[in-house]
Amino acid sequence: MINEKVSLKRNLAQLALPIFVETLLVTLMGGVDTFMLSQYSDNAVGAVGLVNQLVVFAFLVFQIINVGTSVLCSQYIGAGQRGRMVQVTGVAMVLNLVLGTAMSAFLYLAAPWLLSIMGLRPELMQYGLPYMEIVGAFVFFQALHMTISASLRADNKAFYPMIVVLIANVVNIIGNYGLIFGNFGLPALGVQGAAIATAFSRGTIMLMMFIILFTRHIHFKTFIRSFIPKKRGGDGVNLLLEVKNLLKIGLPSAGENMSYNAQQVVLAYFINQIGNNELTTYTYINNIVMFVYIFCICMAQAGAISIGHIVGEHKPKAAYILGKFVMKVSLYVTFGLSLASALAGKPIFGLLSDNTEIISLGCTILFVNIGREFGRTINIYATNVLRATGDVNFPFYVGVIVQWTAGVLCGWLFSLVFNWGLVGMWLAFILDENIRGIIFIWRWKSMKWAKKAFV
Numbered sequence: 001m002i003n004e005k006v007s008l009k010r011n012l013a014q015l016a017l018p019i020f021v022e023t024l025l026v027t028l029m030g031g032v033d034t035f036m037l038s039q040y041s042d043n044a045v046g047a048v049g050l051v052n053q054l055v056v057f058a059f060l061v062f063q064i065i066n067v068g069t070s071v072l073c074s075q076y077i078g079a080g081q082r083g084r085m086v087q088v089t090g091v092a093m094v095l096n097l098v099l100g101t102a103m104s105a106f107l108y109l110a111a112p113w114l115l116s117i118m119g120l121r122p123e124l125m126q127y128g129l130p131y132m133e134i135v136g137a138f139v140f141f142q143a144l145h146m147t148i149s150a151s152l153r154a155d156n157k158a159f160y161p162m163i164v165v166l167i168a169n170v171v172n173i174i175g176n177y178g179l180i181f182g183n184f185g186l187p188a189l190g191v192q193g194a195a196i197a198t199a200f201s202r203g204t205i206m207l208m209m210f211i212i213l214f215t216r217h218i219h220f221k222t223f224i225r226s227f228i229p230k231k232r233g234g235d236g237v238n239l240l241l242e243v244k245n246l247l248k249i250g251l252p253s254a255g256e257n258m259s260y261n262a263q264q265v266v267l268a269y270f271i272n273q274i275g276n277n278e279l280t281t282y283t284y285i286n287n288i289v290m291f292v293y294i295f296c297i298c299m300a301q302a303g304a305i306s307i308g309h310i311v312g313e314h315k316p317k318a319a320y321i322l323g324k325f326v327m328k329v330s331l332y333v334t335f336g337l338s339l340a341s342a343l344a345g346k347p348i349f350g351l352l353s354d355n356t357e358i359i360s361l362g363c364t365i366l367f368v369n370i371g372r373e374f375g376r377t378i379n380i381y382a383t384n385v386l387r388a389t390g391d392v393n394f395p396f397y398v399g400v401i402v403q404w405t406a407g408v409l410c411g412w413l414f415s416l417v418f419n420w421g422l423v424g425m426w427l428a429f430i431l432d433e434n435i436r437g438i439i440f441i442w443r444w445k446s447m448k449w450a451k452k453a454f455v
Helices: 003-036 042-078 081-109 111-117 124-139 140-154 159-181 191-217 220-225 234-276 278-290 296-313 316-343 343-351 357-391 395-417 421-446
Strands: none
Touching: 003 042, 003 140, 003 159, 003 191, 003 278, 003 296, 042 081, 042 111, 042 124, 042 140, 042 191, 042 234, 042 278, 042 296, 042 357, 081 140, 081 220, 081 234, 081 278, 111 124, 111 296, 124 159, 124 191, 140 159, 140 191, 140 296, 140 316, 159 191, 159 357, 191 234, 220 296, 234 357, 234 395, 234 421, 278 316, 278 343, 278 357, 278 421, 296 316, 316 343, 316 357, 316 421, 343 357, 357 395, 357 421
């Protein structure tokens, strides 16, 4: 038993390290955009932050398929069923290509309407509209990248997505530096330049992931054969079953994520009603705290893959032990990082803005945010590992109910009705995250997830 625990923790570490680096680099990509635009205009930062709330929500549509891809591939690999893993990957790519193309067209064509609904003021619209049209038109790049990355990670090949995102970060930084400010002989396009650099870097990621998929993960002929139905038996007859399983996992899983991000969009709308400085501070805070809970995200994703393998091997007790370990480590590290970010708030905001109101408010929020990170850490861990076991409906029900009562209702009351402003909004965040966290801890301890596996 001791040797098994050591082996589980070793496998978790081997997965977590490249996922951590990849997630850090993805977060850094958004952080670089924010930092460079902060040298251009505070209003540009606020507008782009609001647009990214909508773009991230679009990415969650792709998660309908990607969450199912990760869970099914992990369990099939654990059960030694690699043929079905190939099928799941192929089906997921086709579905997300269709979804991605449709979402790209919608975001480009509906950009003025969507930003008007969000109440973006005219002085910010000049920045938000061109950014959304360019970035939104190419979100299908992200759809395919996310699908391939989910399959590679499930097969313990998280190193490849990490390298690809590293290269894309370099491309994004060079593109931003050239196109925002007009360096390297390029035109100074401001926000449009940041959007072009972001879209191009995501296209670079997608192309490189395709190359890795067919040279390091799945043989192209095997991939094509997985789509050919056989007259009697064979892998091909499972295509419709895999589509059903993907949707069975993906719809409630993505539904919880969509509910959370729809909540964030609504709350961003409320914050926008408070004022431009509050909206800009909110955008800066979101970019700062992403580096706080990044470790929790990578531990949760690595833990989910490892737990998926274990569930495929029919070892629920080992899955339970590993899950508790993931949660404890994530809580300790996230608390330390959130405290450090609060203590370093003034110098951090000093690099981002010279607006004294934004700096003062941001430093206050970073200390209040410590209370939020306890609950958020548990929620990120719990939703990932519960899905990995096949327990996909419970996080959805809890998420929808608590997010829209404790989160949205209290956010509106505290910030706009009681006039507590951005601090009141953060108190609603704390309430929402910690209530859900307590419920999810109970669920994991109950072991009711142990009979939900798909294999």
